[in-house]
Amino acid sequence: MGSFDQTKAYAPQEDTFFDDGREIELLHFVYSHPNLEKIRGSPKDVLAAIDEYGRTQKYLMNVGEDKGRIVTDLIAEVKPKTMVELGGYVGYSCILFGDAVRKAGGQRYYSLERNPEFAAVIMSLVDLAGLSDVVKVVVGSSDASLARLHSIGTLEHIDLMFLDHYKPAYTTDLKLCEELELVTPGSVLAADNVIKPGNPPYLEYVRSTVQQKRENVKEGKKGGNVEGIAEKNVKQYANRYKEEKFSQSLGNPNLVYESKLVNSFEPTGVPDGVEITRVPIYCRHVLKNVLLLFLSVLMVPISSTLVVLSFLYSKLRQAPRPIEPHNGDAGRKTILVTGTSMTKGLTIARLLSQHSPHRIIGADISALSPGRFSTSLSAFHKLTAPDGNDAEPYIDSLLSIIRKERVDLWISCSSVVAAVEDGTVVRLAEQAMGENFKAIQFRDDVVETLHKKDKFIDYIGSLDLTIPESHRCTSAEEALYVLVKGKHASGHNDDEHGRDGRKYILKPIGVDDRARNNMMTLLPFRTVEETKSYVKSLDITPSNPFQLQQFIQGEEYCTHALIIRGKVTAFVACPSSEMLMHYFALPAESQLSQAMLSFTQRVAKDRGEDFTGHLSFDFLVPSAIPMAAEKRRREGQPEVVIYPIECNPRAHTAVALFSSTPQMASAYLSVFESTSTLQDEEIVTPRIPTYEYYWVGHDLVTLLILPVLDIFWGLASADDAVQGWLEFCEHVVGWRDGTFTFEDPVPFWVLYHVYWPMKFLESLWEGKRWSRINVSTTKMFAD
Numbered sequence: 129m130g131s132f133d134q135t136k137a138y139a140p141q142e143d144t145f146f147d148d149g150r151e152i153e154l155l156h157f158v159y160s161h162p163n164l165e166k167i168r169g170s171p172k173d174v175l176a177a178i179d180e181y182g183r184t185q186k187y188l189m190n191v192g193e194d195k196g197r198i199v200t201d202l203i204a205e206v207k208p209k210t211m212v213e214l215g216g217y218v219g220y221s222c223i224l225f226g227d228a229v230r231k232a233g234g235q236r237y238y239s240l241e242r243n244p245e246f247a248a249v250i251m252s253l254v255d256l257a258g259l260s261d262v263v264k265v266v267v268g269s270s271d272a273s274l275a276r277l278h279s280i281g282t283l284e285h286i287d288l289m290f291l292d293h294y295k296p297a298y299t300t301d302l303k304l305c306e307e308l309e310l311v312t313p314g315s316v317l318a319a320d321n322v323i324k325p326g327n328p329p330y331l332e333y334v335r336s337t338v339q340q341k342r343e344n345v346k347e348g349k350k351g352g353n354v355e356g357i358a359e360k361n362v363k364q365y366a367n368r369y370k371e372e373k374f375s376q377s378l379g380n381p382n383l384v385y386e387s388k389l390v391n392s393f394e395p396t397g398v399p400d401g402v403e404i405t406r407v408p409i410y411c412r413h414v415l416k417n418v419l420l421l422f423l424s425v426l427m428v429p430i431s432s433t434l435v436v437l438s439f440l441y442s443k444l445r446q447a448p449r450p451i452e453p454h455n456g457d458a459g460r461k462t463i464l465v466t467g468t469s470m471t472k473g474l475t476i477a478r479l480l481s482q483h484s485p486h487r488i489i490g491a492d493i494s495a496l497s498p499g500r501f502s503t504s505l506s507a508f509h510k511l512t513a514p515d516g517n518d519a520e521p522y523i524d525s526l527l528s529i530i531r532k533e534r535v536d537l538w539i540s541c542s543s544v545v546a547a548v549e550d551g552t553v554v555r556l557a558e559q560a561m562g563e564n565f566k567a568i569q570f571r572d573d574v575v576e577t578l579h580k581k582d583k584f585i586d587y588i589g590s591l592d593l594t595i596p597e598s599h600r601c602t603s604a605e606e607a608l609y610v611l612v613k614g615k616h617a618s619g620h621n622d623d624e625h626g627r628d629g630r631k632y633i634l635k636p637i638g639v640d641d642r643a644r645n646n647m648m649t650l651l652p653f654r655t656v657e658e659t660k661s662y663v664k665s666l667d668i669t670p671s672n673p674f675q676l677q678q679f680i681q682g683e684e685y686c687t688h689a690l691i692i693r694g695k696v697t698a699f700v701a702c703p704s705s706e707m708l709m710h711y712f713a714l715p716a717e718s719q720l721s722q723a724m725l726s727f728t729q730r731v732a733k734d735r736g737e738d739f740t741g742h743l744s745f746d747f748l749v750p751s752a753i754p755m756a757a758e759k760r761r762r763e764g765q766p767e768v769v770i771y772p773i774e775c776n777p778r779a780h781t782a783v784a785l786f787s788s789t790p791q792m793a794s795a796y797l798s799v800f801e802s803t804s805t806l807q808d809e810e811i812v813t814p815r816i817p818t819y820e821y822y823w824v825g826h827d828l829v830t831l832l833i834l835p836v837l838d839i840f841w842g843l844a845s846a847d848d849a850v851q852g853w854l855e856f857c858e859h860v861v862g863w864r865d866g867t868f869t870f871e872d873p874v875p876f877w878v879l880y881h882v883y884w885p886m887k888f889l890e891s892l893w894e895g896k897r898w899s900r901i902n903v904s905t906t907k908m909f910a911d
């Protein structure tokens with residue numbers, strides 16, 4: 129978004145800002161303009177005269193120059209034969225877009241305006257601009273006009289629709305257009321004022337999945353939803369139209385929309401946005417799932433050959449003798465590893481089966497979990513998937529496995545959605561199984577504290593460790609209090625860098641894939657208005673709190689640690705790569721790794737004897753040495769400053785770096801030893817030489833295939849593609865795949881030829897759109 133040119137600003141919007149005679153006054157202004165003869169027949173000059181009135185006389189509720197450009201660019205791209213606008217007012221958008229449609233070779237621009245006086249103004253100015261051959265002004269309520277134009281056969285299809293009328297009617301009129309098949313694949317929608325004053329029901333509708341829309345239809349949801357629309361906008365036309373009527377159409381929930389917000393400005397300079405929604409013909413969603421399914425089939429011969437070769441290799445190779453427990457079968461324990469569809473669960477199961485004498489069993493919420501087919505597991509159980517509203521079925525299914533299998537040790541590799549539930553299972557399982565039962569999993573209260581971004585930062589601050597300035601916000605006002613007024617909510621200012629120029633990021637405290645996509649927006653913006661508008665567009669409420677956190681320019685690192693009764697027994701730190709699909713360990717003795725280890729040890733020690741589980745942190749290491757480092761240097765302390773930004777009290781995929789470290793199995797088994805035998809110095813780190821890890825499926829798509837498609841679409845050069853291919857070759861030759869091993873190759877085959885294809889088919893069937901997938905954690909991120 130560029131900046132707003134203040135010299136072009138309209139007069140400010142007053143309490144009464146339309147329908148007070150100014151529309152007729154505008155006609156007089158234009159028709160008595162000294163340049164009238166130049167204006168005649170020139171859309172550009174008619175618009176300039178309207179703008180002049182808006183700047184020098186009174187505010188007009190026009191789309192304006194800045195947002196108008198977004199739509200004229202869209203017209204040039206879409207080249208609509210037929211364009212419809214809902215809400216014409218005095219004809220500004222009608223003249224601007226009608227002219228653009230004509231220039232793009234279009235045939236008809238319909239302006240639907242309910243107020244006959246305004247419609248007369250539009251007609252007069254359209255005529256003055258010389259656009260009457262293209263523009264047709266239709267007087268009446270938009271829903272009635274759409275239905276009538278359709279029934280008489282005048283309007284058969286809408287290529288581009290501009291929605292700019294009564295805010296609650298955006299969604300109901302769109303559903304009507306869907307039902308009448310005026311909006312079909314190929315149509316494009318541009319909705320004005322989605323930021324100012326805002327239209328949450330419309331945004332929710334065009335951004336929801338087919339599945340969600342089908343559910344709403346099943347529940348019979350129709351009519352005008354005014355939730356989230358400011359009351360003054362709901363009542364905007366109450367003076368003339370006492371009771372608003374809405375189309376009761378249920379729409380067509382099967383249409384897939386691709387929607388995005390384009391930020392811009394009102395003609396007064398206030399930030400606003402236009403939501404551009406496309407109904408793709410060869411829907412990208414379908415295309416990408418079908419292509420990935422095709423790729424999976426294409427690769428079957430290669431993967432299968434690899435599996436056969438691995439079996440031959442295992443046969444030829446002298447198989448290592450199974451490790452026997454010291455006291456025979458009596459000493460053999462049952463170890464349950466959950467989360468075996470993920471690389472982390474599979475890695476731990478393989479490590480323990482290879483380097484311990486115990487019986488390893490696995491469990492996962494997916495019946496097609498790749499780990500199920502691993503030779504490391506003696507048995508596999510399917511867990512009931514955790515459901516946000518009712519955790520009991522998940523907890524019960526896990527507890528019943530622990531009881532039935534008489535599990536001695538449970539190693540949890542839960543995903544983020546089951547983190548707290550797993551903490552509950554530990555408590556219940558300890559009660560049920562007695563003190564001999566062990567678990568590598570923190571209890572629920574600990575998970576809650578560490579997992580919630582706000583509680584975690586408060587806790588770390590209480591340990592006197594360095595933290596970034598952070599604020600928990602339950603409303604837009606709370607965030608703006610810091611961003612605009614530059615004050616801490618607490619009123620105190622402990623800043624050692626000086627507040628001037630400090631930037632922040634605003635992130636949801638809970639799990640919200642969509643909001644995560646905008647998480648890196650740096651705040652505040654240049655003007656207070658822009659900042660206010662952006663912050664208010666986020667759904668910050670007491671039930672959906674956000675964290676406003678100081679932005680630290682620097683490198684991000686992540687860690688994985690195994691903590692046994694308050695002691696770090698295994699640790700690795702590595703740079704965070706995009707999507708976390710490439711891993712290499714920092715040298716354990718490096719200053720940076722040591723700083724992160726000390727931090728982890730400090731937390732583990734503070735939590736004490738009851739603290740057993742996987743612990744991982746995300747850190748930011750500033751690129752410029754901050755004042756804190758300077759101070760440390762002067763005081764003779766190590767100058768590495770690390771800012772913890774998040775804690776994940778669960779296993780991290782970085783555990784894959786321990787795949788060839790047999791001592792890691794002993795680290796897990798040390799949970800059976802007494803506390804006194806655990807030594808601080810005995811920390812297992814990845815065996816040297818440590819390998820770098822990647823996931824071949826991810827790299828095949830991102831480094832080999834996408835760059836080729838990008839060349840095709842003109843988005844990348846051949847050099848970029850060659851770079852990607854070289855990187856891919858380097859990984860295949862020198863790195864290790866996170867899932868594949870010669871000793872246990874079937875999970876790899878299942879991952880790429882069963883698990884993911886089933887996910888893509890499910891996505892197609894249920895219309896679940898995804899923006900990216902993580903091969904290692906088997907997670908699909910909602911679009």
Ligand SMILES: C[S@@+](CC[C@H](N)C(=O)[O-])C[C@H]1O[C@@H](n2cnc3c(N)ncnc32)[C@H](O)[C@@H]1O
Nearest residue numbers: 190191215217220221241242269270292293294
């Ligand atoms: C914001 S103005 C439109 C501005 C215009 N698009 C422009 O940018 O120049 C909204 C207009 O929608 C009209 N309107 C409101 N509800 C309507 C409805 N249900 N059907 C048709 N027009 C409606 C109002 O009378 C008003 O003229």
